[in-house]
Every structure is written in C-alpha cells, then in structure tokens.
Amino acid sequence: xxSRADRRAHVVGLGLIGASVARALAVAxxxxxxxxxxxxxxxxxxxxxxxxxxxxxDDVSLVVIATPAGSVVEVARAVLEARASGDLIVTDxxxxxxxxxxxxxDARFLGGHPMAGSEQxxxxxxxxxxxxxxxxxxxxxxxxxxxxYSALHGVLREIGANVVAVSAEDHDRLVALAxxxxxxxxxxxxxxxxxxxxxxxxxxxLAAGGFRDMTRVAAGDPSIWPDVLxxxxxxxxxxxxxxxxxxxxxRHALDGGERDVVEASLTTAAQSRRHLPGRxxxxxxxxxxxxxxxxxxxxxxxVTTAASEMLVNIYDIEIAHGIEGVGGTLLLAVxxxxxxxxxxxxxxxxxxxxxx
Numbered sequence: 001x002x003s004r005a006d007r008r009a010h011v012v013g014l015g016l017i018g019a020s021v022a023r024a025l026a027v028a029x030x031x032x033x034x035x036x037x038x039x040x041x042x043x044x045x046x047x048x049x050x051x052x053x054x055x056x057x058d059d060v061s062l063v064v065i066a067t068p069a070g071s072v073v074e075v076a077r078a079v080l081e082a083r084a085s086g087d088l089i090v091t092d093x094x095x096x097x098x099x100x101x102x103x104x105x106d107a108r109f110l111g112g113h114p115m116a117g118s119e120q121x122x123x124x125x126x127x128x129x130x131x132x133x134x135x136x137x138x139x140x141x142x143x144x145x146x147x148x149y150s151a152l153h154g155v156l157r158e159i160g161a162n163v164v165a166v167s168a169e170d171h172d173r174l175v176a177l178a179x180x181x182x183x184x185x186x187x188x189x190x191x192x193x194x195x196x197x198x199x200x201x202x203x204x205x206l207a208a209g210g211f212r213d214m215t216r217v218a219a220g221d222p223s224i225w226p227d228v229l230x231x232x233x234x235x236x237x238x239x240x241x242x243x244x245x246x247x248x249x250x251r252h253a254l255d256g257g258e259r260d261v262v263e264a265s266l267t268t269a270a271q272s273r274r275h276l277p278g279r280x281x282x283x284x285x286x287x288x289x290x291x292x293x294x295x296x297x298x299x300x301x302x303v304t305t306a307a308s309e310m311l312v313n314i315y316d317i318e319i320a321h322g323i324e325g326v327g328g329t330l331l332l333a334v335x336x337x338x339x340x341x342x343x344x345x346x347x348x349x350x351x352x353x354x355x356x
Contacts (some may be wrong), residue, residue, distance in 0.1 A: 006040050009062040010034060014045040015221060016118060017093050018066025019126035022050050027128045047329035062089050067225035073103045080106050089148050095179060096231040097139045098167035109140040110148050115159060119219035132160030139168040142298035145293040146319050149300050153317050162313050163342040165304030176235035179241060186218040220221060286315060287339035291330040292352040303330060309344060312338045
C-alpha cells in the first residue's frame, strides 16, 4: 500500500471511531469514502469532509468496519464476497474479537481493536490524532497472509498507533480487565453518584479531578457497549467477580481497622500505576532484527504474538520474500534495549533471529 493508487480506503460505520479512522487516513494521504446505517450520520460525515463519498469502489484496497460488534461479521462477509478477487484488506475496530475472527475464515480479514476513545460521539467528535500513541491490537490467525499483516501494520503505524498482536481469545480475556470492566465500574460509580445527588444535589458540585477521571468514559456512546459486553460476557463476568473480591477485602479491612492491609493495597497500586508501559520511543533507540521464517501457515502470527507477550513493540515490519516454497525474512524494528532478549526468545521458539 505504498503507491498512490493503492491508497483508497472505505469505512463502514461513521461514529466517533470510524470517523476518526477516516480523518486519520485522510491526513496520511488516503482517499476515504464511507457509509453509515444512519443516513443522518452519513450526511454529517460527508458535509464535514470526514468522507468524500459513499461508494465502495473496485479500487479500494482497505476496508475498515466500525459498526457495533454484532454487525461486523455480516458486513465483512458482504465486502469480501463482493470483492472475491483483487488486492483487498478488511479489518474492524470492535472491542471483542474471538466470535468475529472465528466466523471470518478469510486470509484478507485481520481483526483489530484500537484502545482509544473519547466521551464525544458521532462524526462531529472525530479527531485525526485520536490514535496517535494508542495501542492498536491485531489478532492474526494461521490464515492471515503475511501481506495483510505487514500492510495493515504499516498503515496503523502511519496514523500513529502502537501495534501489538495477540490471539483473539487472549484479546477478549485481557481486554475484559483493561477496558470492559473499567467501563462498567465508571458506569456504576456515575449511576451511584447520580442516585445520591437526588438527595444531596451539592454532591456533583464536589466532583473533583479523581471522580471526573474515573467516570469520563461513562459519557461515551452507550449504544456500542451491549454487543461488546454480551459477546465477551464470560471474561467480563469472571473479572467482575475478581474485582468484587478485592473490594470486599478492602471493605473488610476498613471495618476491622486493618490499617496495614489498606496501606499495602494503596502502595502496590501506586507502584504498579507508575510502571505502566510508556508510549513513545525515538528513532535512535530502535534496533532492526532479521527473522528467518519458513513457508508455513501461522509463522507471522507466532512471531508477532511472541513480541506482544514479551511487551516488545514492533515499530515497523517488512517482509523479504524468498524463493516460493522456501520462506522469507521478517525485518522488524524494535526497542534497542529489548532486541537481544527478543532474539533469544525467538531462538528458543526455533527461529533464526539476528540484529542488523
């Protein structure tokens, strides 16, 4: 997707995320069209320049599906069937992955999920920089073609995202704690405050920075969440039970005057919060690795997933193809401080990896 002719994208679903994808791609030099099931939303998107039209032309090389999670499979199948031949990559932005990826057995589809958002709604709140510095999860499978992964990875890096790869099942389990349950906690806290404010109206005037930070996401579009939560209900429910246990332990410690327990919980949380991974890395701190891979399904998925499990961010990826049937070489740009350890880990997995 380097030639100008290739840089035509189509976005299905022009809410906040879809419209922000469209704006980000446009800033990166793409020609972007798009549609939305709500004609009013689509009209606003066109009138404000979010998209240039609504036709999914034969020259479109990238389709981003930003509908509610329950509609992704149907939309993706329709797009893939309409373009049975030709160079095409289809991805989505839904917050749940296993049910979607499992139902779309096509090498041209690669599930995705940007860990970004805003309390704003619709195309009016769209921002071209929404994904700059955010983590964008891709969920490759053994069917995912090397071209699909490397090309989409490049596009996402171009709009500023940090790309990680995990299996669809791991994504759903991990994102339950990282995204879904925090949203429900924000919702519960906001609803509890609103209930209390019915008796003490001054309460909401006392809402300081901490309360506002914790409840900010509760102001987001509620229509996108039911599909995600019910599709991922097992992981969300399990995580809620674990969180309920922690809250119950804190309540018990407060009731029993166990100051050391409360202080220990506050201390470990503060330490863990300070050690959250950073997001930026300068070019001079990158190292470049060559990883020899065989011509077997799932090789790229295995390498990228290993990187994510080690918290190694792949900042750039290229594929040097070998003779057909022999394999090729992955060219990876990673944090220089992690390069040696990542090479050793890949070696233990049976790959030949070396730093340039």
